[in-house]
Amino acid sequence: MFLVGNPAVNPSKGTARHMWRADGAASVLGIGTANPANCVRQEDYADYYFSVTKSEHLGNLKAKLKRICHKSAIQKRYFHLTEELLNDHPELLDRTVPSLDARQGILASAVPELTAAAASKAIAEWGRPATEITHLVVSTFSGAHMPGADHRLASLLGLRPFVRRTMLYMHGCSSGSAALRMAKDIAENNHGARVLVACAELTLIMFRAPHGQANNDDELMVMQALFGDGAAAAVVGADPINSVENPDFEMISASQTTIPDTAHLAAGQFRDDGMLFHPSKELPSLVRDNIEHCMAGAFAPLGITAGGWNDLFWAVHPGGRPILDSVEAGLRLEPGKLWASRKVLSEYGNMSGPSVIFVLDELRRTLEDKDQDQEGRQEMGVVLGIGPGSPSRLWSAHWSQVGETTAWPHTARASSLRAPHRALYAHGCSSGSAALRVANDLDLAVNSHGARVLTVIPETEHPAAGRLREDGLLFHSWSAVLSDTEPENKENSNSPWGPPVSDPKLTQPRRRPSPACPYAAWAPAAGQPARPRIDAPTPFRHPLCRPAVRTPPPPAPPILSLARAFHPLLSLPPRRSPSLPRKPRRPAAAPPPRPCREHRELRSSTLVLPAELLSSFPSKSPAIDFSFPASDRRSAASPKLAGEPRPNSFSMQGALGFTYLSGLTRLAQAQVHRWNATADRRRSASSSPH
C-alpha cells in the first residue's frame, strides 16, 4: 500500500516527515547467525566432492581442488547439501539435464528456514517480541521465488501482517552490507522502526559436478573450494529504549562506490543448471589498487583521511584469502587488523552476504571484552562488503559495485551517501509500489542532502514472477488475477505480464462479461476458494488496471506521470495528452472511478479514521502512510511539537497498491474493510437524529 499526494495541494510533507523521523542514528540491536548441520573439513573436501559427484576418475582435477583448498585459508565449511539429498536429486549432478527447478524446489523452504534460525536468535538478543519488528529486509541469491523468502520468513517468525517486506536479490557477496545500509536508512527515516535484516546463502544453487576438462573446470574448482552455507540476521533501529535495548554498534554513515567497467570481474547468472559465478583472477588486484581511493571518498565527509586506517576496527567481507590480503595491502593495515574476517573465513568459508554479519558478531565480542578492560578500544570501525555489479541491464552494464562501506562509531553522527543502488526482485505486481515505498521509507531526499532517488521498474528485468524456472517465468494459480486478458491471450505475448495495454485485443469485448462491479471479482464469493485458480478462468480484472477504453486524459502532476510510467498497474490518473496545454499548478482532478460501495476501498480512496482506531496505531503505522490534507495540516503538524494529543482524524489519500502475491494482502484488505465498516457505523450513528 502506498499513498501519493499532490505536492501542489499537500505541501505539509516536510513538516510531517520531520515529525516521523528518528532523532538519532541507527544502531545494531541484536545479531544472530546459523549454519546447516553438515560440516566438511577443508582438508577432506576434495575427497568428499569427487566421491559425491562420482568423479574419482578425474585425478588431475582432484589434485587441483586439493591445491586450491590448501591455499584457501579455510578450515571447515557447512552445507545444506548432503549425500542423501544428492541421491534423491540425481539431476543436480547430471550436467546434461536442467536442474534449476529441483534446486529452486529445495531452496524455497531451506533458505527461509535457515534464515529463521538466525533471525530468531537476533530477535531474542534484541529483547522485544517479534511482533514489534516493523520492517523486514531479506537478501539472497539462493533461489528466486515469488512470494520470496521474506514472505515465508515473516510467517515462520510470526511477524505482523503489516510488516514492510523488501527482498534484495543478486547483490552477491555485498548483500549483507547492502541490507544493513538499507536498514539504516529505514530506521533513521521512520520513528520507532525496528528493521530485521536477514541474509542467507546456500551453495546448493551453485553446486555442480565437474565437466571433466581441466580448462572448463578452473572456475568451478574455485567456487567449490570457497563458498559455504550460512544465514545471519540483525535487528536495526534508532533511538534505543534504555531499559530494553542494548545497541552493539551505532551506524554512522553508509556509502557505496562502484568502479566503472568492472562488471565482468565478479559476475553471476542464473542458468538452467543453477547459479554460475565467475571469480576473476583480477579481483584481488582490482581491490588492492582501488580500495584506498574508494575509502578516502567515502570517509572524507566524516573527516577521516587516508593514513588513519589503522585507528579503525575492520569488518571486511571474507571473500577469500587474496581479497583480504589485498585490502590489507591497499590500506597498509597492520597485520592482524582483519583478524575477525580471517577467523570467519577459516571457520565457515565465504558465505557471501551473511559473512559480514558473522564478522560483526566476532568483533563485538572482542569489543565488549576490551570495553571491560578499558584498553585498546577503537571507537570507530568500517564494515566493508565487496561484491559484484548489479545484474547487467537493470543498471548500466558499464558499472560494477566494488566497495560497500559503512562506518560504525559508538559516538559521533554524520551522514553521507554516494550513489547507492538497490536491486529489488520478485516483488511481482507490487514491485512498483514496493520500490516507491522503499524510496519513501529511505526518504533519501531527506536523509541525504541533495539526493534524488531513481526508481526503475523495467518489466523485462523480472527474473522471478511466481518462480524462475528452466523454461522461464511461471505464474502459479495467480495468472488469472494478474492479467487483464484471458490466459490464452498471454501465451501470445512476449511480455510476462501479458500483451501491452495498447494491444487491440484489449479494446475488443471480453469473451465473458465482467461482473457489474469490476472489483467484485477480486473478493471471493461465499464457498469459493480464496485464491482463484487458473483452470477455473473467471473473467478477473486486475483491480488496479486502468480500463481498456480510456477516458479523455486530464492533466496529471509530473510525479504521478513518472510513477505511472514506471508501473503500468499502478492506479493513477491517465496520462496527460501532449496536445493539452500544461497548466502550471493545481491541475483539474480526474473524476475517480466509481466502484460500488462494497468495494470502494480497492480504488484510490479517502478514509476518515476515528480517533479510537488511530490511538491503537504506532505513531506511524507500518502499513499505511498518512498524508495530511491541507485543511488539517496545521492541526496535524503542531500537536507533536506542542506536546498536545494527536488530531481526531487523518485522511488517507491516493492510490492503493496491493501485494497481490502475498496472502497478507487479504489481511490488510480485511483490516481496511473493518476500518470502513467502523467509520460507516460511526458516521451513520452521528448523523442519525437523536
Ligand SMILES: CC(C)(COP(=O)(O)OP(=O)(O)OC[C@H]1O[C@@H](n2cnc3c(N)ncnc32)[C@H](O)[C@@H]1OP(=O)(O)O)[C@@H](O)C(=O)NCCC(=O)NCCSC(=O)/C=C/c1ccc(O)cc1
Ligand atoms: C584459494 C585461491 C583460489 C587460490 O589461492 P592463490 O593464492 O591464488 O593460489 P594460486 O595462485 O597458486 O592458485 C592456485 C590455483 O587456483 C587457480 N585459480 C586461482 N584463482 C582463480 C580464479 N579466479 N579462477 C580460476 N582459477 C583460479 C590458479 O590458476 C591455480 O591453478 P593451478 O596453477 O592449476 O594450481 C584464491 O585465489 C582465492 O581464494 N580466490 C577467490 C577470490 C575471489 O574471487 N573471491 C570472491 C570475492 S567476491 C565475492 O565473494 C562475490 C561473490 C558472488 C557470489 C555470487 C554471485 O552471483 C556473484 C558474486
